[in-house]
Each structure stands twice: as structure tokens, then as C-alpha cells.
Amino acid sequence: MSDASERRWPAAVGAWLGIGTAPATLVLGAAMAARHRGAVPVAGLLVGGALMAALLWGQGRIGLRRPLGDGGTLTAVLPAYLGDASRLLLAAVLAVSMVGWNGFNVGLGGASLAALTHLPGWAGPVLLEAAVLAVSWAPARLGNRVAVVTTLSAVVLVGWCLTVLPPPGAPVRLAAGGLADAAALIGYAAVFALRAPDFSVGLARRRDLAWCVGLLVGPALLGVLAGAGLWLRTGSADVVALLAAGSGLAAYANLFVAVAVFAAALTTTYSGALAIRGLAPRVPARVAMLAVAVLGGILAVARFDRLVLPWLTLLAAALPVLVVPMAVEAAARRRGRVPRTVPAWCWVPPALLAVACTLAGVGVAPLLGLALAGVLTISWRLTPALMPIIDEPSARERPMSSSLLPPWLPDWDGASDAATALDLDDLRDQAAALLDLVFPGDDELLDSLPEDVEAALVPTLGILGQTLEDGLTGADLVAAVWLVRRTAQPFLSRLPYELAASIEALPRKQ
Secondary structure, eight states: GGGGOBOOOOHHHHHHHHTTTTTTTHHHHHHHHHHTSSEHHHHHHHHHHHHHHHHHHHGGGGGTTTTTTOOHHHHGOOOOGGGGHHHHHHHHHHHHHHHHHHHHHHHHHHHHHHHHEEEEEETHHHHHHHHHHHHHHSSSHHHHHHHHHHHHHHHHHHHHHHHHHHHHOOOOOOOSEEEEEEEEHHHHHHHHHHTHHHHTTTOHHHHHHHHHHHHHHEEEEEEEHHHHHHHHHHSSSOOOHHTOOOOGGGGGHHHHHHHTTTTHHHHHHHHHHHHHHHHHHHHHHHHHHHHHHHHHHHHHHHGGGHHHHHHHHHHHSSSSHHHHHHHHHHHHHHHHHHOOOOOOOGGGHHHHHHHHHHHHTTTTHHHHHHHHHHHHHHHHHHTTSOOTTTOOOOOOGGGOSSOOOTTTSSGGTHHHHHHHHOOOOHHHHHHHHHHHHSSSSSSSHHSOOHHHHHHHHHHHHHHHHHHHTTOTTTTHHHHHHHHHHHHHGGGGGGOOOOOOOOOOSSSSOO
């Protein structure tokens, strides 16, 4: 693997810190304090923080460089973990989740913008959503720069709340209970935890991932405490109305809210578009982003952000259960066990149970779902012969070779047959031309790529280059080409035209 794909935590921590410092933590903390009518039980925060860290760590390990992880994004590695039906179901759930998070962030920031400018309540979310969509359609470098500015705004906002509006007493209390608060914290990190490989990809050391996890969980808990303190001081859980009612510097705090949510909202359009295209690959990326923005905008105008606790509890019920069997399977592979596809019955029944209990008003439903997922995962690992795995490819369908590609990758399926039908000399020439374009002797093109795109493409291009250097042909070459094509597919709209055209010219797996 090329050294270009290696990253340390300072290069990857932006997204993690952005989630940890988002204004949503203030809203969450205020809602928790309102539910308890006072200080929040510290036990619930500790349990929730520990479970957040465990989920982020377990799933984030998948993105680490080999041999510590799979070294790929969630999109790249998911076919090796889930069957087709499970991947479609997950894409649908992620699409709905991204629309909801878009509505939450734009609703919160749009209300702040309307309060600051004295516009009608619906105008703020509409204007903010339009800005988010415009930046989503712009080159990725602009989005990265905007994300840096908005993350700094979020840090300023939380620091301002702690210093200008200090709570009259401690925002936490030593008391039993608070498991519903733990469930809400899990929900806050649920989507990010599931997609953690996208943000840990290429990290070279476990300590790099530990820094990223700590810089999400720590600031998030601090933001929750600040939000709980706001409620203790004012008795209001409506952070936007509270800040708008202030004077002097407080009158402009809503400006920090409107700016601070921008990075989180921008993430929802990108991730939501990927999820939609997972359901309908032919949908153009910009059309998918527009769909997320329109549906999220409707929720934003309706002030979906005021439903923070029910929303986060529902997310905590539906998504984190999949992390349990995926993290266990990833750990087994790192120990040299035979790769296996995660069966749907390890995570779908726990998710359905948790969602049903959540709708029935059971506050700890997400924890029940996680517990059931743990039990089913242990059963699956201990009794594989008694519980057949759905959609797991037979080992005899995976050819053994000297290729760098692991034998469990789906790119092997059909590669032998395709090798007999393709002109392999022409395919080698196409692959060599692509590598010459990406690695011409300098790093100009690589430096122009967003970090997540570079981290996803470089390892697979390195495998393709090694395949050519080793003189491997037939199924080995076809599988390596298909791997590059599959890995690059979600990023084609963000690549330079010549590079995107070269990749699209490669043969597609039928």
C-alpha cells in the first residue's frame, strides 16, 4: 500500500471534532435537563459516553490501514460484510437518517438566522438550505474550507455559553438512572458511528483513532453539560429563543448557531446522496443531494429540531445494532479467522425490537436492542453450523491466487468468466494509463483530491499497480480493475474530469 494513504489523527480529526462540537449537543443537554426538571444524572452521561466511544472505536477500526483494519471506507468494505438485501436495507435507513439530520441542523440554524435577521420563521431555514445545497454542488475544496470555519464557530458557541451564561449550580447530580439519557447520546453518534470507517480510513495507528474518538466524545459531553446549564439558568429548552432574547453579545450568539450547523448540514447532503445512490445507482449525485435538501428543508421549516430527544432515541434504536456484529466480524478477521458475511438476523430483529419499544415509550429501548444484538452475535459466532448465513458466498466460489486482493472480496465473483471475454492486453494498457495519470512522478493530482477521496482510491490503485508489476493477468487483473471501479464509483462526481473519464472507461462488473 502506498504511503500516500497513511494519515495521522490531525489530518482526520476535523469531522470527528465537528460532530463533537456541533450546536446539537447544546439542544440535547437542554432537553435532558428539561426532562429531569433539573440537573442530569451523571451515571447516564457516563454510560452513554462509554457506549459512544465503544461503538465509534469498534466500527472505526475497520477503516484503519492493514493489518489493523480493512483500510477502506464503509462503501468499499460493506460488500464484504453484508449481503445484497442487507445493503439495500441499510442504504434506505441511512437515507432516511440523513434527511432527518439535515432537517434537524437546518431547522436549528435556520431558526437562529431568522431570529437574528427578523425574517419570517420559514425564511431562515429556506435560505440556509439553499446555501448548504449550493456549497454541496461546489468543488469539494470549498466545502472543506467552509467546514473548518463552521467548526471553529461551534467551538466559540459552546465556550461562550459556558462563560457568559454559567449555570447557577452543577448541571449534573450523583443519582441512579439516566439510562434514557445514555440512549439519547448513542442516538446522537449513531449515524456517524456506523459510517466511522469513512472518517478513519487510512489512519496508521490505533492511537490515531483513539485521539479521534476522544475528541468527539469529550467535546460532545461538554456541550451537553453546557446545554443542561442553560436550562438550569433559564428554565428554557429552546436554545434559539433563549439566545435571541439576550442582549449585547448574546444577541449575536444565534449567528454562531447558524454558522456552526453548516458543516453538519453539509455532511448530510454528501452522505445522504451516497445512501440514495446506493438504492438507485443511476441517480446523479446532484439530483440525490437536491432530494436530501428538499425533504430536509420541509422538516426544517416544521422545526424538526424541537423533537431532538425522540429523534435521537429512534436513531439509537435503528442503527447502532449493526455495529455490534460488524465490529465482531472485523475483529475476527484481524485474528486470521475465515471471513464471513454478517447475517441479517444478527441486526434486523434487534433493530425492529428497539424501534417498536421506542415507539411504545420505553426509554431504554436502544440499550435493549444493543443487548439483543450482542446475544445474537455471540450465538452466530459460537454455533455457525446450526444457523446458516444468509447471502454468504460459498468459499469455493472465491478463487485462490497470488493476488493482493483478499479472497472474500466480491470483485472475485465472475472475474474468471470475464477474463475469458475481455481483451486482457487492452485492459492492461487501460490500467497502466490510469496509473500514469494518477502517479505521473509528482503529487499534483493527488494533492488536488479531497482527503477522503484520496484515502479511498490510493490503496486500491496501489493494489492494481502491484498486480501489473507482478505480471498477474486473468481473474487477478479483472478483479483488481473491478475493485478500483467499485471504490471510485461514489466519488466520480468529485474527481477531475480526466480522472473520472479514465475510471469510467474501465470495464464494469455485470
